[in-house]
Amino acid sequence: MxxxxxxxxxxxxAAAAPMISVRGLTKAIGPQEILRGVDLDVAKGxxxxxxxxxxxxxxxxxxxxxxxxxxxxxxxxxxxxxIIGLSERKLAAIxxxxxxxxQGGALFDSMTVEENIAFPLREAGERDPRVIRxxxxxxLEVIELEGxxxxxPVNLSGGMKxxxxxxxxxxxxxxxxxxxxxxAGLDPVVSDSINHLIRRLQKRFHVTSIVVTHDMKSAxxxxxxxxxxxxxxxxxxxxxxxxxxxxxxxxxxxxLGRSEASAPPEERTNPEAVVASARA
Amino acid sequence: MSRLxxxxxxxxxxxxxxLGELVVLAGETFASIVLQKIRWRLFMNQIVEIGLRxxxxxxxxxxxxxxxxxxxxxxxxxxxxxxxxxxxVVSVSIMRELGPVLxxxxxxxxxxxxxxxxxxxxxxxxxxxxxxxxxVHPTDYxxxxxxxxxxxxxxxxxxxxxxxxxxxxxFVSVGLLxxxxxxxxxxxxxxxxxxxxxxxxxxxxxxxxxxxxxSCHKGLxxxxxxxxxxxxxxxxxxxxxxxxxxxNFFLTMMLNIIFPAGYQ
Ligand SMILES: Nc1ncnc2c1ncn2[C@@H]1O[C@H](COP(=O)(O)OP(=O)(O)OP(=O)(O)O)[C@@H](O)[C@H]1O
Ligand SMILES: [Mg+2]
Numbered sequence: 052m053x054x055x056x057x058x059x060x061x062x063x064x065a066a067a068a069p070m071i072s073v074r075g076l077t078k079a080i081g082p083q084e085i086l087r088g089v090d091l092d093v094a095k096g097x098x099x100x101x102x103x104x105x106x107x108x109x110x111x112x113x114x115x116x117x118x119x120x121x122x123x124x125x126x127x128x129x130x131x132x133x134i135i136g137l138s139e140r141k142l143a144a145i146x147x148x149x150x151x152x153x154q155g156g157a158l159f160d161s162m163t164v165e166e167n168i169a170f171p172l173r174e175a176g177e178r179d180p181r182v183i184r185x186x187x188x189x190x191l192e193v194i195e196l197e198g199x200x201x202x203x204p205v206n207l208s209g210g211m212k213x214x215x216x217x218x219x220x221x222x223x224x225x226x227x228x229x230x231x232x233x234x235a236g237l238d239p240v241v242s243d244s245i246n247h248l249i250r251r252l253q254k255r256f257h258v259t260s261i262v263v264t265h266d267m268k269s270a271x272x273x274x275x276x277x278x279x280x281x282x283x284x285x286x287x288x289x290x291x292x293x294x295x296x297x298x299x300x301x302x303x304x305x306x307l308g309r310s311e312a313s314a315p316p317e318e319r320t321n322p323e324a325v326v327a328s329a330r331a
Numbered sequence: 332m333s334r335l336x337x338x339x340x341x342x343x344x345x346x347x348x349x350l351g352e353l354v355v356l357a358g359e360t361f362a363s364i365v366l367q368k369i370r371w372r373l374f375m376n377q378i379v380e381i382g383l384r385x386x387x388x389x390x391x392x393x394x395x396x397x398x399x400x401x402x403x404x405x406x407x408x409x410x411x412x413x414x415x416x417x418x419x420v421v422s423v424s425i426m427r428e429l430g431p432v433l434x435x436x437x438x439x440x441x442x443x444x445x446x447x448x449x450x451x452x453x454x455x456x457x458x459x460x461x462x463x464x465x466x467v468h469p470t471d472y473x474x475x476x477x478x479x480x481x482x483x484x485x486x487x488x489x490x491x492x493x494x495x496x497x498x499x500x501x502f503v504s505v506g507l508l509x510x511x512x513x514x515x516x517x518x519x520x521x522x523x524x525x526x527x528x529x530x531x532x533x534x535x536x537x538x539x540x541x542x543x544x545x546s547c548h549k550g551l552x553x554x555x556x557x558x559x560x561x562x563x564x565x566x567x568x569x570x571x572x573x574x575x576x577x578x579n580f581f582l583t584m585m586l587n588i589i590f591p592a593g594y595q
Binding site: 114117118119139140142143144146147150151153155157158159160170171174219220 | 463
């Protein structure tokens with residue numbers, strides 16, 4: 052982690068065709084305008100990290116990208132297809148390409164860990180119990196929950212649920228995965244292995260990823276680009292290095308975890324301090 | 332005055348929207364049954380849940396309804412010296428009305444409530460979103476197995492309720508109240524026909540659809556939180572029970588044209 056993260060990854064030339072583009076996405080729920088014109092592009096094989104304040108609409112944005120919520124206006128293009136207004140059955144084809152990890156895991160609580168992870172395989176028509184068992188074992192090893200096949204979701208900790216949800220969303224190797232806070236609530240060691248997993252999927256299988264996270268260390272670790280969602284729009288788009296160098300006080304406050312109440316004004320103008328502390 | 336009209340209008344619109352949603356759900360379900368693959372394993376689970384686990388409730392309902400109905404009828408008829416006609420009255424009314432309606436009400440309380448609570452909980456814990464995100468249509472996965480299982484189970488449960496009710500009626504009349512057994516049976520067979528059985532089972536199938544669609548719909552549209560699920564469950568039970576009672580009247584009127592009651 053000593054080199055600048057964006058020097059070590061991202062295949063050049065892969066940026067040509069966008070996997071996902073969003074244009075002018077707006078969404079209000081009741082009186083509250085949550086998204087007010089979001090534009091973003093994710094190239095094939097790229098990892099985009101979305102950061103932003105809690106309650107800023109990151110989870111809502113991800114749900115729009117797989118058609119779980121319908122926007123009030125705007126377009127969402129996935130591999131050249133506009134998914135707005137597609138019927139639930141047509142969206143199924145998109146959803147086989149784009150997996151999503153929910154913020155709360157969203158495990159099926161009537162099924163065991165094994166059944167949860169195997170669910171996408173069974174739905175895809177896999178019948179051979181040995182194949183299923185072997186793939187599930189493989190996934191359990193990846194998420195470091197070996198031998199927990201028969202536990203029920205109610206008996207898992209928050210972090211374990213999250214990892215089982217992660218396994219379920221990647222077991223069929225979708226070409227794009229949306230992660231809603233994959234490392235929130237995990238200990239630093241497991242967080243790091245999840246970060247490596249995300250990068251390994253990118254390197255080995257050219258998986259396109261969008262990662263929503265509050266964990267700046269993992270953001271810098273995995274991001275090709277970082278978007279800062281602020282007041283329903285993308286306020287900043289750039290690489291990790293650009294974000295760290297940015298003199299914008301709003302971004303610095305976010306990186307340093309400083310609320311208005313605690314920020315001494317002279318520190319805000321010193322970008323080196325921002326970079327140093329974010330890496331620490 | 333205009334406020335009254337607005338309130339009435341709003342209620343009417345809500346009602347029509349609600350009925351429309353139910354019809355859409357039913358349409359989606361039947362389209363799914365025809366066009367999509369059916370998950371037989373889930374169907375079997377539901378058969379166990381609906382059919383097998385309702386046994387005790389249905390048997391007790393049938394037995395005591397048949398018994399009390401036979402006793403009351405006997406108390407009235409015996410004054411006229413028509414004690415042996417009790418069998419005919421009991422069997423016809425249990426087949427045509429009591430069996431289907433009471434079974435439907437018991438199944439609503441047992442199965443309808445659990446359907447809406449289960450689906451509602453899945454809704455508010457994002458499990459339905461997870462299904463959709465995994466490219467599984469909630470109608471295919473949740474509604475179709477329940478509808479099919481209800482369609483199979485309800486007629487069987489109603490038949491069971493009717494059978495137990497008639498047996499209990501016989502036991503009370505002949506065993507306890509000393510009606511002449513062979514006369515009782517002869518009268519019963521003479522006044523009961525295929526038409527009564529068909530009527531009872533047709534009602535069972537209609538009630539099955541009412542209960543399952545109302546309950547699944549309430550679950551799927553449940554609002555957030557424990558309160559939302561609780562409300563959805565209550566509303567499902569109330570709406571399904573009322574729908575059963577109201578539909579029963581119209582079904583009786585309609586089916587009576589096709590299968591008139593009484594000896595021909
Ligand atoms: N189903 C819903 N109904 C009403 N409001 C909602 C709904 N879902 C989200 N919201 C509102 O939308 C806003 C954005 O929510 P969202 O969950 O997207 O935030 P977030 O950026 O993911 O926050 P966090 O980082 O805490 O997860 C919040 O104010 C929330 O109250
Ligand atoms: Mg969120």
